[in-house]
Amino acid sequence: MFKKLQQKWGVGPVRLLLILGTFAIGGSLCGRIGAYLLGLLAIDSAWLRVPLYIVLITLFWPLCVLVISIPLGQWVFFTRYLRKLWMRIQGRPKA
Numbered sequence: 001m002f003k004k005l006q007q008k009w010g011v012g013p014v015r016l017l018l019i020l021g022t023f024a025i026g027g028s029l030c031g032r033i034g035a036y037l038l039g040l041l042a043i044d045s046a047w048l049r050v051p052l053y054i055v056l057i058t059l060f061w062p063l064c065v066l067v068i069s070i071p072l073g074q075w076v077f078f079t080r081y082l083r084k085l086w087m088r089i090q091g092r093p094k095a
Helices: 002-009 013-041 046-069 075-090
Strands: none
Touching: 002 013, 013 046, 013 075, 046 075
């Protein structure tokens, strides 16, 4: 599985580790921020809390990953990755 990712992204083993670490740390940070913001809003009903949490995570994840990519030296990879992701969401062909 890791070999396939290395080939797909055209990176070596160390850079792959940094990229996967960025995904992990950025996702965790995003989850913490989402939970914190929900705590500030003090919403008690679960049927409203869950969709709001999903929206918050969806909005904050790209920002969190970009912020974490800076100290790990993966800014260029993640700006390209997020640009391709945005193109797919919009329905445009890959660049």
